[in-house]
Amino acid sequence: MHPSHAPFVVLKFGGTSVSSVANWRNIRDVLKQRLAEGVRPVVVHSALSGITDRLEGLLGAALAGEPGPALAQIEERHAKLAAELGIELPPGVRRQLAELGQIAAGVALVKEVSDRVRARVMAAGELMATDLGVAWLATQGLDVEWVDARTVLFAEERKGASEKAGILSATCDFAPDAAMQAKFSTPGRVYLSQGFIASDAEGNTVLLGRGGSDTSGAYFAAKLQAQRLEIWTDVPGMFSANPKGVPNARLLKQLHYDEAQEIATSGAKVLHPRCILPVKQYRIPLYVYATQTPALEGTVITATPADADAAQVKAIAIKKGITLVSMESPGMWHQVGFLADVFQVFKQHGLSVDLVSTSETNVTVSLDPAANTLDDAALEALQASLGSLCRAEVIGPCAALSLVGRNIRGILHDLGEAFALFEEQRVYLVSQAANDLNFTFVIDEEQGDRLVAQLHELLIRPTANDRVLGPTWEQLYAPAGAARARDAPWW
Ligand code: ASP
């Protein structure tokens, strides 16, 4: 049993990790192992997989006046897992379902959903799943305490963020929290809480954005000054490409925080990009594991990975659904304030610009669908406003294809062959990140997957005893590897 001053280890489990009995057994075993190692395990987990979507669906159904079937499906899903786990549906789950029923009835009546109501409804997924988790782990001989994440994670003021973002995509303060550390101090006890949710200054429920449970895990780790953060998901780590399209993608055994952040931002779904900053700030190592195969060593993310200074492409990432805006104006050369004027227009339209490239007569920018809500009307309005400054053309759908790795500038000379692959492609925009972590090409979306596979073949070449590039997906999961790769839901 651990003493009360033992180091904390935060373990975050994702939706698929908490949706089957087999995975719950693995979770139980890992927790027992951590206790035996003498650390204080703190668990943060997601809603059952697909439930957050269903809760959004419930709101849609309520708006349409018929929430009944959607609610019944949500109940069924939890009842089914409870039955498989051999436990009663916990009272907390029943309470949440009753409350959801009331809220949905109200929505059906007023035909309106406020952001606050949306946050409250979507939070129910994590609240119900953790009720189930605590109830089952208690039957397995563990001392577990359920913690409401809204009593420990608090949204911070975000300058410039809209009220909506403050409710549905909040960020939290993550400074070391002595009171929280003291609260989680009973020897031998596992504390278990929800991902995705927090509270604001008035005590209202807020969300951390879709996929936000990783970020919750990182906040818990930072506040508790944990010895490590473990992210348990359905793949054992970050790979050199999406194994779904590139079966010989390799496990990245070690990464620097900045590389992991860059791969996450460039399209990989294994980690939410926001979860890196809190652990990077306090140099808390982040380990990625797959819940269904707990013995596999996954990716380790630290400030001091092996071969940290070597220049090497470590991943080929792709982000689809990119829209480009190409702005042409013969008069812009040496003109003062042209960029300021066009960027002002994007700001007025509430659009966040991702990549930028400029030439004497053209400025092209990319708009990332993850950061913008784009529809035809929004783009037409933008084009109309830009019309007085330049000739604006909207190009899409495009894909942003990124070569990611530290010191990428140092290997430009090795990329010659890779550049040749783009010969027949239209490359709309090339950008070399100022942080020297990526080189990005924007091309037609339909060319994306093929180019990723070709670039991977060319650039990801493990050496003997490579300390960074690990086994391929197929080697890890042979012989079922190929089928597994096809089903991997993570890029
Ligand atoms: N359940 C939430 C979602 O599906 C948060 C998460 O799982 O990370 O977005």
Ligand code: MG
């Ligand atoms: Mg996730």
